Amino acid sequence: MTVLVLTAVPVGLRGHITRWLLEIAPGVFVGTVTARVRDLMWQRVNEHLGEGGRAVMVYPARNEQGLAFKVVGGTWEPVDFEGLTLIRKPSR
Amino acid sequence: MTEGRVPLSGERVGIGELQPVSRRSSFVYLEHCVVHRDANAVVSVTESGTTYLPAAAVGTLLLGPGTRITHQAMLLLGESGVVVCWVGEGDTRLYAWAPSLFQSTRFLEAQARLVSNRQDRLRVARQMYQMRFPGEDVSKATMQRLRGMEGARIRRTYRHLASAFGIDWHGRHYDPNNSSAGDDVNRALSIANSVLYGVVHTAIVALGCSPGLGFVHTGHSLSFVYDVADLYKVELAIPVAFEAAAQRTGSLSSQVRRTMRERIHEAHLLERAVDDIRLLLGTPDADLGGEPGLVLFDDRIGEVPAGTDYSSDV
DSSP, X not given: OEEEEEESOOHHHHHHHTTXXXXXXXXXXXXXXXXXXXXXXXXXXXXXXXXXXXXXXXXXXXXXXXXXXXXXXXXXXXXXXXXXXXXXXXXX | OOTTOOOOTTOOOOGGGSOOGXXXXXXXXXXXXXXXXXXXXXXXXXXXXXXXXXXXXEEEEEEOTTEEEOHHHHHHHHHTTOEEEEEOSSSOEEEEOOOOSSOOOHHHHHHHHHHHSHHHHHHHHHHHHHTTOTTSOOTTOOHHXXXXXXXXXXXXXXXXXHHHTTOOOOOOOOOTTOTTOSOHHHHHHHHHHHHHHHHHHHHHHHTTOOSSOOSSSOSSTTHXXXXXXXXXXXXXXXXXXXXXXXXXXXXXXXXXXXXHXXXXXXXXXHHHHHHXXXXXXXXXXXXXXXXXXXXXXXXXXXXXXXXXXXXXXX
């Protein structure tokens, strides 16, 4: 299952994504898509994110955590801890 | 949850809410940071920011050089059943562990019983060696012979991997007082072993077993950890160390831990260690989810319920 969270993005992008995923709460999309479709979707999100927009995508992966994620925009960044990905919130 | 039930703060996590050890991520390694409690979370803070640690979803927390940890952080880690190991850059280790994730002493009692009886102990020790020589029948071999076979197996593994990875191998040498001494392979071996020990230790305490009551090893507070870790060393730690030393691209220790995580995950090590321990202790079918029952010992009928007034029996 893929989860996509879009914050402060153009309305058109949100609408576009609903062709593949179900919007279950404002900006929160879920669905099952193939890895290829997911990658193309993420590419589309990056192209149309707009100023100040943020996106997070979570999907299953064959690693210890059982998942992987991508983020764009915003200040929280994924940090690799020798194979385990955690999120770092920057100090002010 | 009732409405208006505010204080999550100070609320203990029930044992049933904890992720079973076999489903946890094997370990997190931290260095040069402060680990403390922030808004009910275990966090690691560095100059660049704050990282939240999924305490109830990892087995072992390895604290490297330059880490500081607060009382409140240890409290949360303890509640979450995380084994905390302070590790040096090499193989120096100091352990602390949380109370078992499993409140029954079923496995601990089986372990103590088997260790205390000479014949049973010999049988378990032999079974541990048998697991390393799957094709051979070692049921008649003496302990002396088994030690010899094991020594030869380890040497063979070292030699084979050294030639496979094109490494100049002069034998296993390490100085516990100076972890940066020694060649890359020897350092990598120490680091890989320390990860393996931490992860195996986690499985042992998760079952409520004693890390000190070993069958093959004895006399050390981590004897059983060394016993169980030896079942997987040739398969996991040694190849990882040779591979990392041969194909080193950056920090050796980091590369060893990264590769160890991959192999531990692929080999389902936590699950296997739990299953193997249960098998060795003769309790493979024992239910892990059962409620702990506190009872009183009775020399004739075995046990009687606790929390009962027996004054009228006398």
